[in-house]
Amino acid sequence: VLGQNYPNPFNPSTTIDFQVGAAGLDELDIFNASGQKVRTLFASSLPAGMHSLQWDGRNDAGRQVASGAYIYRLEVGEYMQMRHLLLLR
Numbered sequence: 001v002l003g004q005n006y007p008n009p010f011n012p013s014t015t016i017d018f019q020v021g022a023a024g025l026d027e028l029d030i031f032n033a034s035g036q037k038v039r040t041l042f043a044s045s046l047p048a049g050m051h052s053l054q055w056d057g058r059n060d061a062g063r064q065v066a067s068g069a070y071i072y073r074l075e076v077g078e079y080m081q082m083r084h085l086l087l088l089r
Contacts, residue, residue: 002074002081005055009086013056016072020046024077028053031071038065041072057087064089 003017020026026046030039038059055072059065067089073082 002072002083004083005072005085009088011057011088013054014085014087015052015054016041017050017052018074019050020048020076022077023047027073027075029073029075030055031073032065033069033071035071038070057089 001019003019005014005016007014016028018028024045025043027043028041029037030041032038039055040060041053041055057064065087067087070085070087071082072085073080
């Protein structure tokens with residue numbers, strides 16, 4: 001289960017809560033409105049249960065991304081869920 005980020009809109013950071021039902025390879029990514037991946041927040045295995053990650057509005061290179069709408073996507077095995085978030089600088 002992928003929760004809505006908070007706060008939303010956000011500046012300078014936001015929290016994303018999610019629940020994993022079983023241990024396995026999990027990935028949480030951020031995409032811009034064009035569908036380009038800007039950040040991988042997590043790519044590893046997690047134990048079952050609730051988890052939280054923060055995004056500071058930076059890309060994988062450590063640079064701040066522009067204000068705008070973004071999509072975050074959780075993949076757990078074959079399960080995938082996406083939600084929208086808004087960064088206001």
